[in-house]
Amino acid sequence: MNNDRQRQTQFIQQLLQASKNPQPLTPNSPQGLGSAPVNIALSKYWGKRDKVLNLPINGSVSISLPGLGTETVLKPLQTGQDKIVLNGEQLGADVTFAKRLSLFLDYFRSDACPAFTVETVNSVPTAAGLASSASGYAALVLALDDLFGWQLPKTDLSLLARFGSGSASRSLFDGFALWHRGEQEDGMDSFAEALDSHWPEFCIGLVKVDTKEKAVGSTVGMQQTVETCDLYKSWPEQAERNLQTISQAIIEQNFGTLGKTAEHNALSMHATMIATWPPIVYWQPESVAAMQIVWQLREQGTEVYFTMDAGPNLKLIMQAKDQDKVRNAFAEHGTQVDFILPFAE
């Protein structure tokens, strides 16, 4: 067992010590169910300080989108390979998605449960800028908790989800979530937790620019940035400061500060990608056109901001009262916006 693998196994074992099941890798129900929303980072995660345990260089804050996400059913399988079914279609073992999932499941195999059937349904297009890997790993971790009867608190489950995909740690929660950078080498303090703020006016607008698969995956992208982007050296300090400002603005429900800081933060993250070599430009011509509509709306007095992840799509940060103005402005350019109210009753 090499050193990386050893650190990973230790991490899992340490986590499972808090399990209510004395034999945490023995299923105590016929199947486990998990369901988790996608989340949009308002203060971004870009860059790992530890690739083995998936520890971030900086903390991040997100909002979960109810109604968009992943539902997963997990069943023990007595023999053979994992059977992975995505949106009703069984995947070959050589498909990247299936391979990655099976590697993650390796940490939870035992004589009692050597393999798994994973049936997972995404209500968002895979790899299209809405991070389905986040809701996917969060749902899987919830399904594992259910199957094995761990009854772990969500903050602990966020550590497990993080191990699968960084941003998945934030998808354990509805509403706003804060994923802490953490300081410890063992990664046990880099968990996510809910930021308590019920904000009915808070609204996300999804501007669909392009739903093709991404050219550069975010794991590879952030690695290239850390390695070749000089400007990235100044990113962690900005990211940490933005995180504080945004967390405070969420608690105070100060919309202007939240929107402004989130847009600046997203553009700065994209700036580090653009200044990477070879350049990582997730923007499409339509992304720039959409930005220009947002800036024009602001010039005309409508307080709307945007954020962008490792893809070409814009996510609008706005207030429920401005839905008509925003819808109309984008409609003039032939672009549709879907609105989501994370705190609607």
Next chain:
Amino acid sequence: MNNDRQRQTQFIQQLLQASKNPQPLTPNSPQGLGSAPVNIALSKYWGKRDKVLNLPINGSVSISLPGLGTETVLKPLQTGQDKIVLNGEQLGADVTFAKRLSLFLDYFRSDACPAFTVETVNSVPTAAGLASSASGYAALVLALDDLFGWQLPKTDLSLLARFGSGSASRSLFDGFALWHRGEQEDGMDSFAEALDSHWPEFCIGLVKVDTKEKAVGSTVGMQQTVETCDLYKSWPEQAERNLQTISQAIIEQNFGTLGKTAEHNALSMHATMIATWPPIVYWQPESVAAMQIVWQLREQGTEVYFTMDAGPNLKLIMQAKDQDKVRNAFAEHGTQVDFILPFAE
């Protein structure tokens, strides 16, 4: 006289000590002529360390474009205000361009020559991404030298041109030019000089995206970047390193290294603008479309790179042999490219 004005006057006086005319502000011919090319920075200038003397935070390297630039005729005027004629049209004294020119000419007035007639013709669209202010101030400084009979060396004239507009220092030269950052507080060592490299294969392609006036002028833009962009803190170090790499690549005529470093440098400068608040995004949708054509050409094996200034237009860095391939690739998208061979006979 305030302190800024005093430093500026001292700077001019110190420069004119080398004049061959013992009375350097007395015309010794009926008119002065000046002509200078526009230049394109291959390693960018973005940020001033001294606004009063126009001293840059980092040095830069450029290529001049023969046939595109400014021709200026300067005549003494005995009475009244300056008369400023741009492309055959006399400008009102309240036009920004005329005001800026008159402020610059203030340093060269005397009883013998209290005002000037300036007739200036640009063969490039004003403020369209090809920096006509660079060729404009270079041509004006050459016309001043001619009118007053200073016979100053071009490196000295580059100091004067810099005083009018930073990038103008590089427009005193044909071919490649290096504008030194300098170290001295009095600005006397922040001059430009020719980089000696005759390179007939070296080719610039002008991709015209948009020739509207710029939204944010570069002086204001760089100031906002220096003040609000965290990532900018890491820029000077990159800029200085890129400058060394590009200067060396010019001397060695190493095209790949030159192109790669120049594109990375330009994207990094734009990254600092994008990470400024409010954001400065000179890119138009068509800019991103043009970048994608360049990257596709490279994927197909054609060694073509791009640079961009404080505007939406791309300037291709390429070799003469690839003109057909590049022309055709852009023509497929309905975009025209003008080719310039800086070292053609």
